[in-house]
Amino acid sequence: MVKKFGELTDKEYEKLGFKCGLEIHQQLFTKEKLFCHCPAGRYTNEYDAEILRHMRPTLSELGVYDGTALMEFKTKKNILYRLNHETACTYEFDDTPPFPLNDEALDIALEIAILLKCNLVSELHIARKQYLDGSIPTGFQRTTIVGIEGTIPYKNRKIQIRQLGLEEDACREISDKGHLRIYKTDRLGMPLIETVTYPDMKNPREAAEVAQIIRRLTRVTGKVRTGIGATRQDVNVSITGGTRIEIKGVSRIPLIPELVHNEAMRQKALLEIKAELKKRKLSEKSYKIKTLNISNLLKNTTYDPIQKVIKKDLLVNALLLPKFKNILSYPTQPEQTFENEISDRVRVIACLNTLPNIISSETKNKNLSQKEWKTISAKLSAQSTDAIIIVWGDKQDSETAIKEIEIRIKEAMEGIPSETRQALANNTTGFERILPGPNRMYPDTDLPPISVSPQRIKKIMSGIPEFPWDREKRYRQMNLPQDTIIPLITSKYSTLFDKIVKNLKIDPVLTAATIIQKFKHLKREGININNIPQPEIYKMFEAYKNRKFAKELIPVLLEKMPSTTFEKAFKSLKIKSVNIKQLQSEIKDSYAKHKKTLYKPKKKENIKLRTERFLMGKLMHKLVGAIDGKIINTELKKLLPVLIKQK
Numbered sequence: 001m002v003k004k005f006g007e008l009t010d011k012e013y014e015k016l017g018f019k020c021g022l023e024i025h026q027q028l029f030t031k032e033k034l035f036c037h038c039p040a041g042r043y044t045n046e047y048d049a050e051i052l053r054h055m056r057p058t059l060s061e062l063g064v065y066d067g068t069a070l071m072e073f074k075t076k077k078n079i080l081y082r083l084n085h086e087t088a089c090t091y092e093f094d095d096t097p098p099f100p101l102n103d104e105a106l107d108i109a110l111e112i113a114i115l116l117k118c119n120l121v122s123e124l125h126i127a128r129k130q131y132l133d134g135s136i137p138t139g140f141q142r143t144t145i146v147g148i149e150g151t152i153p154y155k156n157r158k159i160q161i162r163q164l165g166l167e168e169d170a171c172r173e174i175s176d177k178g179h180l181r182i183y184k185t186d187r188l189g190m191p192l193i194e195t196v197t198y199p200d201m202k203n204p205r206e207a208a209e210v211a212q213i214i215r216r217l218t219r220v221t222g223k224v225r226t227g228i229g230a231t232r233q234d235v236n237v238s239i240t241g242g243t244r245i246e247i248k249g250v251s252r253i254p255l256i257p258e259l260v261h262n263e264a265m266r267q268k269a270l271l272e273i274k275a276e277l278k279k280r281k282l283s284e285k286s287y288k289i290k291t292l293n294i295s296n297l298l299k300n301t302t303y304d305p306i307q308k309v310i311k312k313d314l315l316v317n318a319l320l321l322p323k324f325k326n327i328l329s330y331p332t333q334p335e336q337t338f339e340n341e342i343s344d345r346v347r348v349i350a351c352l353n354t355l356p357n358i359i360s361s362e363t364k365n366k367n368l369s370q371k372e373w374k375t376i377s378a379k380l381s382a383q384s385t386d387a388i389i390i391v392w393g394d395k396q397d398s399e400t401a402i403k404e405i406e407i408r409i410k411e412a413m414e415g416i417p418s419e420t421r422q423a424l425a426n427n428t429t430g431f432e433r434i435l436p437g438p439n440r441m442y443p444d445t446d447l448p449p450i451s452v453s454p455q456r457i458k459k460i461m462s463g464i465p466e467f468p469w470d471r472e473k474r475y476r477q478m479n480l481p482q483d484t485i486i487p488l489i490t491s492k493y494s495t496l497f498d499k500i501v502k503n504l505k506i507d508p509v510l511t512a513a514t515i516i517q518k519f520k521h522l523k524r525e526g527i528n529i530n531n532i533p534q535p536e537i538y539k540m541f542e543a544y545k546n547r548k549f550a551k552e553l554i555p556v557l558l559e560k561m562p563s564t565t566f567e568k569a570f571k572s573l574k575i576k577s578v579n580i581k582q583l584q585s586e587i588k589d590s591y592a593k594h595k596k597t598l599y600k601p602k603k604k605e606n607i608k609l610r611t612e613r614f615l616m617g618k619l620m621h622k623l624v625g626a627i628d629g630k631i632i633n634t635e636l637k638k639l640l641p642v643l644i645k646q647k
Helices: 010-016 067-074 103-115 204-219 253-279 304-311 338-349 370-380 395-414 454-461 468-477 482-490 494-504 508-524 534-545 551-563 566-572 580-594 607-622 629-646
Strands: 019-027 049-053 078-083 127-130 140-154 157-168 172-177 180-184 191-197 231-238 245-250 290-293 315-321 331-333 358-360 387-393 419-423 429-434 441-443
Touching (some): 010 253, 019 204, 067 429, 103 140, 103 157, 103 204, 103 454, 140 204, 191 204, 204 231, 204 482, 231 253, 245 253, 253 331, 253 338, 253 395, 253 419, 253 429, 304 315, 304 387, 315 395, 331 338, 338 358, 338 387, 338 395, 338 429, 370 387, 387 395, 468 482, 482 494, 482 508, 508 551, 534 551, 534 566, 551 566, 580 607, 580 629, 607 629
Parallel strands (some): 078 180, 245 419
Antiparallel strands (some): 019 191, 019 231, 127 140, 127 441, 140 157, 172 180, 231 245, 290 315, 315 387, 358 387, 419 429
């Protein structure tokens, strides 16, 4: 039985031999792409041209093919790229040599490497990393290592950073159906850093917490992109007896714990399947699978998926798996069985991506009739200890599917195949591709080495921001509201916050609540806060410090400021500021005006308190927006005893 997330203790993860490492990809906020002058961060759905390409594997210098390359070649994919002339150029398609590496991107990467306490390289060497899924038209990504062997603090220990790399981002995938995969090229080539940790995380929760630390550390620079797709996490998971499995492109950090847990449970289940197959004395080398075309046997079936392919004259094949009973139905992840492992391979490699793409003698959902299963079993001479898989498609895809099913069945006898998996919507993982080999990277002969001078490092270090964990500690000492501390650490307004609190001596709680809570509320109301220059926000707080208006007017002013300056916004409200002397005069006038009309107190009622409340209401109504209610109340409490005595 597969245990759900939350059902395992830390000790149970330790007993499993759980290990986890992170590869965090973060887009940098630069004007241009990494190796050309196209604008970075300009996304569009419009395109001016389309280019069709096919990926083919080539022999490496050692005379071998990369496993991922061979797998992608088997899919027979047509890769279609959509280009907008404003966001892509001939460089992206390998028709123009690369321009020099973007200096702005390199400076940001070096700054983050310093924050990660990495040992910086003195000379950058650009390499090519093979990418044969079509996400990069050239078939390779240009990348370089900026720093190695860093650390970040976590609880009572340190998490080791293996390396920080600077590289190009890939295309945005639009769709992947059948043998056609479509990409947009607007994101292609944008500067990206990859922070790689050692497998130091001991349970799924730690993986998410460390990812958050790295996220905050990059964001305190104010030089990285934010929003959907700007940060993507790859998570590497293994348990004792297993192998490294990479969960690719996790879009949100909160998804990590459950995804990682489910992957650990999947590996545990696959090791249990391996042990069971060993008991049955099944060997990868000697195992034979029998295949039979059963299209004629099912020509009158009422099972809709097969009925549709029969009508299209496509093939339906049955595969006999000797001594495989109860293995296909063995649970591997929540609501998934080993049958899903096979279905995934067929979906990705044979391109049979309309689900269901297979059924088996152990499929729980209603499919073929009992009579049809008996007929198929008889034709295959199946025994009670055997299992049957049925797969359908055209001739080419069916042949590919049959081969992949056989490969995956035999892999089960060896344990856990090395592969890259994708995060699915239900927080389980699905097969994406074979894990790339170690020789996928090789030197780029188009670009010379780049020297990183001590002077450059010194200049970058002079502007290094405060570490996020130090900033968090400082904010907690200010007693800021809990829901403002973490957002403020990574906010682009954090420097502005510090400046307002330090220079103007304004209450930190009010300042943080405005910058985080009120800004968030105004954004929800459709007010574009990003259009307000930070100096204008500072001017607003400066005017508030000088008692030009009450704090209740802050949201009102912010609503107006995206389209004008603070001064114009303030003038439009026609508020007359009130100083302390004027306030005291107002209090005296109000008391004199209303003392005769004040209703008589009830028995035992505090006349001072009743009068204070009455006058406070009158003053707040008259002076709304001109001065804080807190200041009015303070001055009223000072003056009222004197005024009552004078009576």
